[in-house]
Amino acid sequence: MNAVLSDPVRAASLxxxxxDVSVRACLEGTMGAIMANDADRPTSAVAMVGDFxxxxxxxxxxxxEAACSRSTSGLSIVVPQDAAWSRLIERMPGRRAEPHTRYATSKDPDEFDRMHLHRLASALPAGVALRAIDEPLWHACLDQDWSRDLVAQLDPYPRFAELGVGVIALESGVVVSGASTYVRCADAIEIEVDTRPDRRRHGLARACSAALMLACLDRDLYPNWDAxxxxxLALAGQLGYRPDHAYDAYLVTGA
Incomplete structure (x- = not known):
């Protein structure tokens, strides 16, 4: 019988x-959950965190099906382990599974040029300032549809304060862009970047991302970028990431 594992390590070999930062977070018990087909001797498992x-x-x-049914947004981004899983995803009854290519970047903290990141973080339009996400700014992000994913995976705020790192851009006291923690494992975060639609293409996401990367490196956290x-992926390249590989995912909707 399917069960969320109280001891996620039981599924580690699977x-x-x-x-992946997300899989590691689930196995560590930091965020998300591992669901398996047997609580004691699992032969099949899924790691679930956010929409993934x-x-x-x-x-x-x-x-x-049980994993996708847990989605609160109506969308699951499913990453198959192999071709057999891909075939199963494509045949899910009553659901649409749209193939989607994602892009992993290399994971080497020594590849980043801190001076370059400082320059990017400082390249802001007049009237815009960067701030670390504190409790009032956490609530401000949560209150807007476009910025909710910057903080929503670490709710309530004390959980964000414990595990999260985030930077937002303020214009006239209003949040217009940000880069923050989507997932956190022991020594890394998965970066989430969002900008208000009318303020895109002004370098705000790049500045916020650079500032977040510096904050993570100062904390010995690797700022992972999965595009x-x-x-x-192009923005990641401007920040100093190197492409590693493309991989298959599916955007699963319907029920």
């Missing part, structure tokens, strides 16, 4: 070889 589902072990249709689009 995710062998994966270094990472599959492991033997393909299991009931487990996959959802080619545009996101």
């Amino acid at each position: 995710f062998s070889g994966r270094d 589902v990472f599959t492991g072990g033997e393909p299991d249709p009931a487990l996959l 959802h689009t080619p545009a996101s």
Whole structure:
């Protein structure tokens, strides 16, 4: 019977070889959860955090459906372990699974040029200032649809204060862009970047991201960048990340 594991490490072997921040967070018990087909001797498991589902072990249709049913947004970004899982995702009854390519970047903290990041963080339009996310700014991000993902995975605020790192851009006292913690494991975060639609293409996301990267490096946290689009990968390149590999995912909707 499918069960959320109280001891996620029991499923660790099913995710062998994966270094995803999200999977590590679930296995550590820092964020998210591991659901498996058996609480004691799992042969199939999924790591679930935010909108993401990472599959492991033997393909299991009931487990996959249970994981996608837990989505509160109506969208699950499902990352298959192999081709057998991909075939199962594509055949989910009553759901649409749209293939999507994502882009992983290399994970080497020594590749970043801190002076370059300081320059990017300082390159702001007149009237815009960067601030670390504190409690009032956390609430301000949560109150807007476009900025909610900057903080929503670490709710309530004391949890964000404990685990999260975030930087926002303020213009006339209003949040217009930000870079923050989507997922946190022991020694890394997964970066979330968002900008208000009418303030895009002004260098705000780049400045916030550079400032967040510096804050993470100062804390010995690796600021991982996993790109959802080619545009996101291009921004990562401006910040000093190197492409590592493209990989398959599915945008799963419907029920």
